[in-house]
Amino acid sequence: MIVGILKEIKAEENRVSMTPAGVEVMKQKGHSVLIEKEAGSKSGFKDGDYLRAGAEIISTPQEIYERSEMVMHVKEPLESEYNLLREGQILFTYLHLAASKDLTKALMESRSVNIAYETIQKDDDSLPLLTPMSEVAGRMAIQQGAKYLEMAQGGQGILLGGVPGVDPGMVVIIGGGIVGINAAKMACGLGAKVYVLDMSLDRLRYLSDVMPSNCFPLMSSPAAIRDLAKRADVIVGAVLIPGAKAPKLITRDMLKTMKKGSVIVDVAIDQGGCFETSKPTTHTDPIYIVDGIVHYCVANMPGAVAKTSTIALTNATLPYAVEIACKGWKEAMKENAEIRLGANVVHGKITYRAVADTFGFEYTQIDEML
16 A cells, blocks of 8 residues: 655644654555655654655655555644545544534545544553553643743742642642543642542542542542632643543633633643633644633644654554555454544545534444445
């Protein structure tokens, strides 16, 4: 199969979907790899590195789309790419379709085969291709929260870890999954007082066993969120419903009860955000203030640490990309239920129920198309 690796064009997205080491593996499996010129430069990988691994350097995204049977991105296609996708072509990337009706309709119109990183799912309900970026984003959420608590950044002037004789800051993390536990590790390591909210008792028991004594796992409820929001210095939104739009857990009215200069970090912004006042921001312009509360809602947080993120992402995605390339999408989905769950839009039909339900579109089981 001819696999195309595109240069990211989303604002300040510095990652690339495959490292030179990944290209070498693809070549060993008998596949050709086309990579757009300078696609890996911001992640620390030069065109020469890709050439030595066996890739062909391509000057334009148009040629990548024209020649490739499968194209790989990190982020979803932007409007300038919609008409480049063709019928039957495989697109393998993060899609987050529940956050964009326009993108969903464009993929349907292209009749391409769209496999989303974020909905590939194992039997234990884990999301193997979302996990590495969730690990990065969870850790970054605390770094950013701590930074924007500084008065020069618009915050209230709190040091999360405190100092001897001074109370540490309070961090509330809504969601105890991969993002949540990584955020909690960082916040606890700084010395903050950390509350992690989740709706699974099993998860709360696990967190209680593995987290340090300054972490307090609590059952999530609207009442608990309202109470903790009043006292929090940083709130991290770390909820995820695979493939679906995130629920709004912090309302505009709740902002008025919070301490002025506190910070909310919405890691769920790719899925529409879990705070009512959230809107996507960029690394260049990462924050805005509503009712005195600093909002950090960067939609591609791991792009700020592109080298770490790119290596971690390739480690996770490469086995699936190789399987799709070796077997073709139909056989790969027939033989691997994890890849089958990645099917979001195939030949003009929505094949992931949460996406169809979000927009009120017709849902088609992927099994019917295999």
